[in-house]
Amino acid sequence: MPLMRSWVESANAPDTDFPLNNLPCGVFSLGDGEMRCGVAIGEMILDVTGLEEAGLIAPDPEAAVFDVAHWNDFMELGPEAWAAFRARLTELLAEGAAERGRVEPHLVAMAEARLHMPFSVSEFTDFYAGKHHAMNVGTMFRGPENALPPNWLSIPIGYNGRASSVVVSGTDFRRPWGQLKSPEHELPAFLPSRRFDFELEIGAIVGQPSQGMVSVAEADRMIFGYVLLNDWSARDIQAWEYQPLGPFQAKATATTISPWIVMAAALEPFRVSTPPRERPLLPYLQEPGPMLYDIHLEVDLTPEGGEPTTITRTNYREMYYSSAQQLAHHTSSGCPMNVGDLLGSGTISGPTKESRGSLLELSWGGKEPITLKGGGKRSFIEDNDTITMRGWAQGDGYRIGFGECTGKVLPALPEDELPFNRR
Amino acid sequence: MPLMRSWVESANAPDTDFPLNNLPCGVFSLGDGEMRCGVAIGEMILDVTGLEEAGLIAPDPEAAVFDVAHWNDFMELGPEAWAAFRARLTELLAEGAAERGRVEPHLVAMAEARLHMPFSVSEFTDFYAGKHHAMNVGTMFRGPENALPPNWLSIPIGYNGRASSVVVSGTDFRRPWGQLKSPEHELPAFLPSRRFDFELEIGAIVGQPSQGMVSVAEADRMIFGYVLLNDWSARDIQAWEYQPLGPFQAKATATTISPWIVMAAALEPFRVSTPPRERPLLPYLQEPGPMLYDIHLEVDLTPEGGEPTTITRTNYREMYYSSAQQLAHHTSSGCPMNVGDLLGSGTISGPTKESRGSLLELSWGGKEPITLKGGGKRSFIEDNDTITMRGWAQGDGYRIGFGECTGKVLPALPEDELPFNRR
Structure with a gap:
């Protein structure tokens, strides 16, 4: 077109x-x-x-x-x-x-x-459906042989997030406090997060309700549109809290979305298939046609008063599972879905170092800090850093773009202003 | 009084x-x-x-x-x-x-x-804050030495649930389908859950909003009231899906609450303290006074056409963490809370076999089926079984009761009615 x-x-x-x-x-x-x-x-x-x-x-x-x-x-x-x-x-x-x-x-x-905010978020679910991301994170924590959890190639793994923390692009917020336990200490301390990170994702917005299980084809028709999504993550809070029931406060400070919902209809010319299956999917997850989109994505990090550095370039087509597959799985146990439900794709990392969708991966757990224009280094986000995401599908002489998804991380609340310290 | x-x-x-x-x-x-x-x-x-x-x-x-x-x-x-x-x-x-x-x-x-439904559920969070329950489940899966996760005595562990699946007492629903992987198979199959269970909980209803972190005392004042809550759980779906990001479809079929919100004010005479701390809590979780309630709880299982058997009797005061502590923790990373947020206490098991708050625990993972009046046996819930919870605080010549929290598990959707099989 x-x-x-x-x-x-x-x-x-x-x-x-x-x-x-x-x-x-x-x-x-x-x-x-x-x-x-x-x-x-x-x-x-x-x-x-x-x-x-x-x-x-x-x-x-x-x-x-x-x-x-x-x-x-x-x-x-x-x-x-x-x-x-x-x-x-x-x-x-x-x-x-x-x-x-x-x-x-x-x-x-x-x-x-x-x-x-372009819509009222009913509930927010976040997925873990990018294979490069899962491999990177798994390799860092468990070694390359055990990188992928045994269920990963069968289930679009998801967990429920917190709708109340979803904010529109341009909303700045404070670095969170939380329980941190360093390896050298036996007990945790309550401190501002030191490993605060972004995650580059696409959010799918459910535009039609369902009761009971739906097929992947039905799920695809229920999706109204898409936004860019930054699933801000406190890696150190997550490391201590997430076993056995998953991330909780590590993901609850903020989730930023771009201000414009790009309707699925506008992305129709850019449909692509998910990558080849490495394990056959159960019938309820099989796709009747191409369900991903060819969307170029990039992320800038801008220090306070400094210039932006583009720290990653990747593409939504790298995902192993589509939003339609995720939505079908979401309903598989009979879970009702509502208009305004938001599904985060999971972090979108590509196969190369330059296409990783989080600082955790870009700096390999902090061991290989990245260098910014101007010479600064980053393992994780520092106070007053701004993260800006952009994305577009490239047509013949035009783009279907999302606008910017941006947010600045302000310094943590001072210790004497914590509620249990206020007098 | x-x-x-x-x-x-x-x-x-x-x-x-x-x-x-x-x-x-x-x-x-x-x-x-x-x-x-x-x-x-x-x-x-x-x-x-x-x-x-x-x-x-x-x-x-x-x-x-x-x-x-x-x-x-x-x-x-x-x-x-x-x-x-x-x-x-x-x-x-x-x-x-x-x-x-x-x-x-x-x-x-x-x-x-x-x-x-007495209120519109904004978001639903479920906790894992009963020590007897955590010990029982942990012992079954990891042995008594490793039963409690290392963070358990420091964090009131919680995960986000699904508000759309919360239903009022008396709402029957179908047994869920899901991915089940038995130990003898390498790959999962899509089947109706075989290990479907109840969890006896108390739900706290947030009646005031917050932005940013709140203290335990502030959290206590934000709680409008309490309901009985049955956190229906598909143990076999959970076993395969829950690593690494926690339970998802295992908990999404239904969560049943009792129809009457008992206001916190009515429970005021029945306040009791949480049990002694086995590890000192960080200051943000320390309680300024008694934050639990002395509420007697019991659960009946009634087979179709049969008579009820009371299969557990326990008390809310068995919890290690109070709802106020859970709510304070919920806000610790800055997560905004809204009117209508529902917090599940976590399964309320007592110290004895007869006071366990789930069939998983009562039948010790299915190895020791319980016997019903009339002679039937149960490891998990069978089709058309009804689970009924009751609870009350016993005053001098009166009770503060919750009414019944009841639900019947209907047979799973027939295979030819699954959406991807419909023609």
Whole structure:
């Protein structure tokens, strides 16, 4: 599919994240104004709350769906409404559109807008579905022979995360405190995390509910769209807490998502298959067609006042399991899924050192610190470092981009401000 | 504190779960009528939605809080409003109440009502905080020397569960399918769980939100009330899936709660301390006073068409960590908590064989099946078995009871109805 040209000129630039082919879904506000639903188009945001009020769109003929500051009500309408909405916006924004004059007043400059969480997260599940990542982490902790857990090639391993900690790009937060136990001590101490890390992931957003088990094909149709996702991780908190029931506080400080939901429909031309199976999958996990996407991904680390260094470049197609497989597995025991459920892909590492999706892997557990532009070294994230993720599918003369997923790690709360020390 | 006498005569019986001292919070409907908020009093339900409409109560002077089918809006008002509400209901329902005539039309017979989920579950976290349970399970799997994980005496170990699978007492559900790998096979098969189990727990309901870390004392004040909780568990799914990131589909089929939230205020006379510490706790987990409750608990197993057998009797005071400690730990990395968050205590096993809180423990991994009245044997739950939990704090001539927490395990979905087999 070629670039679809729009009368919004900035949407026709070959390097914009937001051509007419994309139309990703977000929530924005201007100044002290209310939060409204919008769609990114070039350097502008189309105010779809305004379009609905003006009667130019009506995704649900019975009731407003954009009079709220999230896309959940729209997602509930289902795949036919999603497709009709895209078709209508394409008509309104295409070069030569008849209704341009009625649409233009509903455009605002993205540079002037503040972006908010695009949807209300019902529940958050994180997976461990990248084989390079699992091999790297397993090799570091258990040696190359025992790197992959015995179940890894049979199960898209997942664990429940914490929806309340999901924040939108640009939300800075403090380094967490937690129980740390170093090898040389017998007992843990309560300290700020020293091995705080990012994890590069793609998040899939469930747009339709289910009761009972669903097939991989049904799961694929339930996914509304995708975001970039940074699953911030305190490696030292995790090391001490995670046996036997998995990561808990190590993953609960924050999970950052990019502000624009790229609808699955926009990624359709970029579908690719998962890698060859090294062990046959059980029938409930077998895919009826290509379920991954060819999405280029990269991560910058920027020290306070310094310049950014791109520390990894990889691709979503490296994953061993797709989001549709993960979602089908998620329902296998009868677990109900809801609109707004968020599934993290798991860390997306490629096969080379330069394509690893976390500092744990890039610095090989801290043993091989990476060098930044300007000469600084990093094993893990230092105070006031900013991590920025970008991603896009590369079409013929256009990109389907996600915008930035960024966050700064502020210093930990001072010890005398901890709640049990306050007087 | 003695029994507080009510003009609702059935509330004065020494064995009712719902004397005037209790006033637990639920949601009910009559026939095809709408769901309304109610408070249990003896054999009756006081329709507080009706009381609010009639102007007899006004927990929030600005807006209705009982015009919805959950208690979340009321919980949001905070501890002072909770106390004022209890005081006002006590005034209205006490023997000799001046306004009895205006209140009486808002009483309905509990026997005629259907009970629903009393609150909207924001997120669900389950803990592993009973030492007898951890020792039993650990001994079975790792031997008595390595029974307790090294972190157990330092951390109230928890993992995130699935809020969407929480159901109210009386909701029957099907036995789950899942990946099972028996020791004699190299690869797993997709089969109905053969080792399906209950776990006897108490659920704490968070009634106030937090951002950032809170102390144990603050956490205690955030807890609105408690329910009985059955954390249904597929032991065979868990055995294969849980390394390295913890239980996932093994716990996602259903979690059943009792229909009445017993407010923390009603349990105040029954506070007891956690057992002596075997290892000093870090300051952030130290309790400023007694944080557990003396609550007698028991579990019946009833085969289809058979009679109930009480298979365990234990007490909530057996827990090593309190819900307040768990909640404080939950916030330690900065994790935000919300109104409606549900924290499962972990399985409540006592020190004796007869006080174990799961069939895994009662049948010692299936090696010592228990005998039911009527002669049947059980290692794990069989199709159409019903599990019923009861619990109460015993006062002087009265009980603070929870009502029943019950559920029946229906046969698994037939193989030809699995979604990937449907044609």
